Amino acid sequence: MIYFGIKFHLEKKNAEDLIQFFFKHDCLGCEVIEKPDINDMYGEIYTLNENDYPEKGVIVCGYFTSSDIITLVNEYLQTKKITLLSDIQIERVTDAECDTYKEHFKIINIDERLKVIPSWVEETSQNQVIVKILPGTGFGTGSHPSTKLALTLLSKYISTDDVVLDWGTGSGILAISAKKLGAKLVTAIDIDPLALKNAKINVDLNQVDIDCNLCSIEAVNGYYSLVISNIVLQVLINGTKDVYDRLRSNGIWIISGILETEKDILMTQISRHNFKLIELIFEDKWCSLVVRKEVE
Template sequence: MNWTEICIHTTNEAIESISYVVQEAGASGLVIEDPLDLVKAREAQFGEIYELDPKDFPDEGVRIKTYLPANSHLKDAIDKIRQEINALAAFHDLGKNEITFSEVHEEDWATAWKKYYKPVQVTDNITIKPIWEDYHRAKENEMIIEMDPGMAFGTGTHPTTILSIQALEKYLKQNESVIDVGSGSGILTIAAAKLGAAKIHAFDLDEVAVKSSKANIQLNDLASEITVNQNDLLKGINLEADLIVSNILAEIIVKFVSDAWSNLKNGGYFITSGIINDKKDMVLEELRNAGFEIVEQNELEDWISIIARKRQ
């Protein structure tokens, strides 16, 4: 399959809104090239996986890159994205607002990024390792998650994923049941299983993500403990879980808060991540309105995670 890369040259303030537009249009994968990342101070607790190259970044503004399959629906999807981004001019400074396109061959896309992806320790006890890298446990009880994300979102190195795994490590108990909403490459699903969850249901709307989740679950020999299905958030799902985890955009999280409540046991935890600071209050309000108790909020590199509890 061939893919079309859509590159949007815009401003930092428009990133969240444009990301939402392209995700709603069905785009797979998202790259943000922000020159501020070249000078941003970063925590060194878990290390960096590669050095940034200034040549990959614009001189001003930011570039948002995303991908659509080159099929019969491509023109309609591009027209919709262009119209909705232009409409955002009423709310944001869009800067240059230049949209360009290029063709990407799947075989190139699936392998070129691998040179940047190295083993990364995301908590004191959990390390994520790409399958093509050699790695030996630093200590006896270290849990290794084998990953080959392919074209699905989720290498495990993004701050939102790290925050999610740290919350799972803190709040998930042995033999509890888990739902992962927006499973991507399956990283959180696998982490939950490694941490002792007995039964896990993972859902993603993207067919590529569902396939990637299943493949990575097989890599970690966890197929018997995890069920992966294609689904739109929790629509039509009627389960009873001890914990629900979701690492997606804030605008998407607020859409299924009531469904999360319905699928949680009394006293169960709802872990949400993928939230920027400007959207935090929106998510908190929705959670409280549904009856959740806010247990904890954490921040890493400007990203927020919220842990909420279903009141008894």
């Protein structure tokens, strides 16, 4: 069978609505291509092939069984008065190429309790909680060491009484796992509208009830027994006090996204806010930790 990968180059502010339109019209998968900022505030280092990224805006690529979607999208763009930044690009994708794409996304056994599978895999288990994630929309599929570490700790520390906050939800994989592992209530937040849209797609795919909100940690209301975050160091540091304020007494914070070389910097910060280290685990060059809020 032949599939069509159709690329639309537009301003980032219009991407979320276009992705939503795609999935209302039988989109098989979607990805957003955006050039990272090599001078961003988090000090990340990128090695880029500039030809892979748009100089301005973002490219939204949707995969469909028919190219007829182009007519519908053009009507949508005209209705919304959205101007493309370059011509629409279409490429044919064969079954073999789709299978090659799918080979990059394997079933991931986190532990005896939890398994992450791609959305196209049909699998049931009496012994493990199964979380389905739609790859191709970015924001985390469970294969990165930092995500696996976070899921490992989540599976170990979650309880059925927990009220959970997933700070920087991305694909929603941590929030969905928390709910399917038995958490009482789960809230997921992110400041990126595209990430939150992706999370909602995966929440629906897993048929769970999660409150997804577009906001920063500073704007969060309520109190939580467990907070989990898989984000970069500087954001964690900036939000440490907010997490402390939102955690209940003796609440748990599972932290991931940290390089081994960054561990001491983070530990210094969290110790200033009366967090006690409970556990620290490693994989490759990454580490994740569990800390508990100590009442002053």
